[in-house]
Amino acid sequence: xxxxxxxxxxxxxxxxxxxxxxxxxxxxxxxxxxxxxxxxxxxxxxxxxxxxxxxxxxxxxxxxxxxxxxxxxxxxxxxxxxxxxxxxxxxxxxxxxxxxxxxxxxxxxxxxxxxxxxxxxxxxxxxxxxxxxxxxxxxxxxxxxxxxxxxxxxxxxxxxxxxxxxxxxxxxxxxxxxxxxxxxxxxxxxxxxxxxxxxxxxxxxxxxxxxxxxxxxxxxxxxxxxxxxxxxxxxxxxxxxxxxxxxxxxxxxxxxxxxxxxxxxxxxxxxxxxxxxxxxxxxxxxxxxxxxxxxxxxxxxxxxxxxxxxxxxxxxxxxxxxxxxxxxxx
Amino acid sequence: xxxxxxxxxxxxxxxxxxxxxxxxxxxxxxxxxxxxxxxxxxxxxxxxxxxxxxxxxxxxxxxxxxxxxxxxxxxxxxxxxxxxxxxxxxxxxxxxxxxxxxxxxxxxxxxxxxxxxxxxxxxxxxxxxxxxxxxxxxxxxxxxxxxxxxxxxxxxxxxxxxxxxxxxxxxxxxxxxxxxxxxxxxxxxxxxxxxxxxxxxxxxxxxxxxxxxxxxxxxxxxxxxxxxxxxxxxxxxxxxxxxxxxxxxxxxxxxxxxxxxxxxxxxxxxxxxxxxxxxx
Numbered sequence: 193x194x195x196x197x198x199x200x201x202x203x204x205x206x207x208x209x210x211x212x213x214x215x216x217x218x219x220x221x222x223x224x225x226x227x228x229x230x231x232x233x234x235x236x237x238x239x240x241x242x243x244x245x246x247x248x249x250x251x252x253x254x255x256x257x258x259x260x261x262x263x264x265x266x267x268x269x270x271x272x273x274x275x276x277x278x279x280x281x282x283x284x285x286x287x288x289x290x291x292x293x294x295x296x297x298x299x300x301x302x303x304x305x306x307x308x309x310x311x312x313x314x315x316x317x318x319x320x321x322x323x324x325x326x327x328x329x330x331x332x333x334x335x336x337x338x339x340x341x342x343x344x345x346x347x348x349x350x351x352x353x354x355x356x357x358x359x360x361x362x363x364x365x366x367x368x369x370x371x372x373x374x375x376x377x378x379x380x381x382x383x384x385x386x387x388x389x390x391x392x393x394x395x396x397x398x399x400x401x402x403x404x405x406x407x408x409x410x411x412x413x414x415x416x417x418x419x420x421x422x423x424x425x426x427x428x429x430x431x432x433x434x435x436x437x438x439x440x441x442x443x444x445x446x447x448x449x450x451x452x453x454x455x456x457x458x459x460x461x462x463x464x465x466x467x468x469x470x471x472x473x474x475x476x477x478x479x480x481x482x483x484x485x486x487x488x489x490x491x492x493x494x495x496x497x498x499x500x501x502x503x504x505x506x507x508x509x510x511x512x513x514x515x516x517x518x519x520x521x522x
Numbered sequence: 523x524x525x526x527x528x529x530x531x532x533x534x535x536x537x538x539x540x541x542x543x544x545x546x547x548x549x550x551x552x553x554x555x556x557x558x559x560x561x562x563x564x565x566x567x568x569x570x571x572x573x574x575x576x577x578x579x580x581x582x583x584x585x586x587x588x589x590x591x592x593x594x595x596x597x598x599x600x601x602x603x604x605x606x607x608x609x610x611x612x613x614x615x616x617x618x619x620x621x622x623x624x625x626x627x628x629x630x631x632x633x634x635x636x637x638x639x640x641x642x643x644x645x646x647x648x649x650x651x652x653x654x655x656x657x658x659x660x661x662x663x664x665x666x667x668x669x670x671x672x673x674x675x676x677x678x679x680x681x682x683x684x685x686x687x688x689x690x691x692x693x694x695x696x697x698x699x700x701x702x703x704x705x706x707x708x709x710x711x712x713x714x715x716x717x718x719x720x721x722x723x724x725x726x727x728x729x730x731x732x733x734x735x736x737x738x739x740x741x742x743x744x745x746x747x748x749x750x751x752x753x754x755x756x757x758x759x760x761x762x763x764x765x766x767x768x769x770x771x772x773x774x775x776x777x778x779x780x781x782x783x784x785x786x787x788x789x790x791x792x793x794x795x796x797x798x799x800x801x802x
Contacts, residue, residue, distance in 0.1 A: 194797060194798050195797045196797055196798065217641075217642045236574075237574060240572070240574040240575075240576040241576075243576055243578065244576055247577075249741065250741040250742065250744060250745040251745075251748075252744075252745070252748030252749070252751075252752065252797070253745070253748060253749045253752060254748070254752050257579075259578075260578045260579040260580075261711075263572070263576060263578040264570075264578045264579070264580055264660060264709075267570075267572050267578065267660055267661075268656055268657075268660055268661050268662045269662065271572075271573075271660075271661050272661055272662040350617070351617040351619075353620075354617060354618075354619070354620035354621070355619040355620040355623070356620070357620045357624070358619060358620030358621060358622065358623030358624040358625075358627075359620070359623050361623065361624040361627050362623045362624065362626060362627040365627060365631075366627060366631070369631055369673055369676060370676050370677075372673060373673055373674045373675075373676035373677040374676075374677055376674060376677055376699050376702075376703060377677065377685070381677065434703065447702055450702060450703055451702070451703060451704070451705040454670050454703040454704060454705075455666050455670070458666055458669060458670050458673070461673065462669075469624075476620070
């Protein structure tokens with residue numbers, strides 16, 4: 193059989209396989225029929241043996257190149273893994289993710305770094321008034337003081353509140369995701385973003401505590417504090433997990449260790465993003481509302497309690513069957 | 523399936539993950555796995571072995587097409603953002619601005635990921651450039667891989683060094699940080715390629731009778747001739763002769779006939795005969 197005859201004899205099948213691949217790539221799954229899928233897998237195996245023959249017989253590069261592409265495309269459709277189940281995902285979010293977070297040293301390191309720097313900077317700003325000015329800048333401080341010179345309930349109408357909510361989502365959750373992404377540089381990026389945010393926030397808190405606008409400031413920041421500050425810590429913890437995977441490889445190569453850890457870290461970063469978004473809604477609609485301070489404080493206590501229960505309760509529950517909380521082997 | 527086309531630390535896999543066919547393992551095929559007799563390509567190709575015991579190649583996409591694809595996606599994002607902002611400000615005088623800001627956040631951080639999952643590894647920019655994201659084991663990417671590589675774009679684009687570009691240049695599979703963490707590669711889609719052997723599209727061959735009757739070129743020579751014929755259409759006449767002379771002079775010397783005045787046509791003649799020759 194000559195090359196030309198061989199190509200002519202199989203071309204129709206190859207074109208059919210191409211059409212099958214294009215059909216399988218379409219996102220709408222409801223049009224799938226089993227007979228065509230059977231035909232597809234038969235054609236795929238036929239194309240595999242055609243490729244083996246073509247390489248063994250040193251067919252022209254055009255033909256082998258075409259077959260390589262065809263087999264690769266079909267292979268990626270035949271062996272695709274789409275195991276995104278909502279139930280599994282929710283179960284993982286409730287049972288696996290919190291356990292993983294609280295048993296992860298990275299989380300406690302991020303906690304320690306954030307609260308250490310935050311409280312340290314706050315104490316320094318209370319003890320020495322020039323500290324906050326040096327760290328944050330006089331202009332920025334004046335802006336913050338100006339903002340809290342009025343009670344939070346006068347912070348604009350509903351339209352402005354929804355605008356601010358959108359802005360908080362974009363800005364704060366964006367910072368969180370950057371802190372996560374920065375972790376791939378050995379964790380350094382996460383620590384830098386976490387540390388600089390802790391220092392700035394601490395200095396502003398300390399400064400405002402000693403300023404005449406103290407009551408307005410406390411009334412505003414109370415309600416969304418627990419979710420927002422925990423989200424910052426979680427983002428950095430997720431980044432640190434990425435960076436740590438490059439250092440402690442558990443017997444894998446560094447890249448393989450990173451690849452295996454990344455889905456775990458991603459779920460933590462995803463949780464942090466959800467918390468940032470919830471915090472943005474509280475910050476946009478509850479914190480500047482006319483509700484009494486007692487209600488806002490109750491929101492803070494409630495959200496903090498939710499976080500504690502969410503993170504710690506799975507520790508006292510039965511372990512999920514083995515394999516379920518194995519790292520998602522992407 | 524076990525990726526065997528590159529050597530490096532990332533190759534490490536557990537036995538249960540990689541049911542590697544024993545007859546196709548790298549140890550048994552010294553040159554390029556699955557491609558008997560062919561030396562490993564000095565190229566940006568990645569060879570994977572499927573459960574069907576067949577080795578197939580992916581061509582990796584370099585930084586240039588990927589950068590262009592990203593710029594196209596970015597322009598689309600800006601266009602969508604601008605249009606929606608215009609619409610939102612016209613119909614609501616600012617009340618929808620919050621939704622717009624949140625929408626921009628989701629588009630920037632998750633838009634590409636959503637499109638990649640739905641459109642099988644292709645954003646509009648990647649489709650325009652004919653490239654595609656796949657998992658490094660040759661499968662379609664899944665949701666978590668797609669989100670991961672797009673979250674880590676933040677670090678890949680960080681000024682002033684563009685760490686992603688550096689990473690692409692130094693890794694053997696041209697991966698940016700997002701690809702390394704997600705275990706993905708970007709490959710060239712060659713769906714438009716022709717299947718048949720390349721044809722000689724010039725007129726009647728004047729030197730065809732120089733080829734001795736019964737001359738059977740080796741398979742290696744036919745393969746070389748096929749790739750020459752496939753590429754000669756982009757070469758000028760002088761360059762064709764220069765390249766063809768290398769093989770053509772040897773052939774005529776081996777046959778004991780005077781050198782052909784047109785080596786290009788000579789090689790085409792040998793090739794034309796060879797592809798009509800039955801393969802054993």
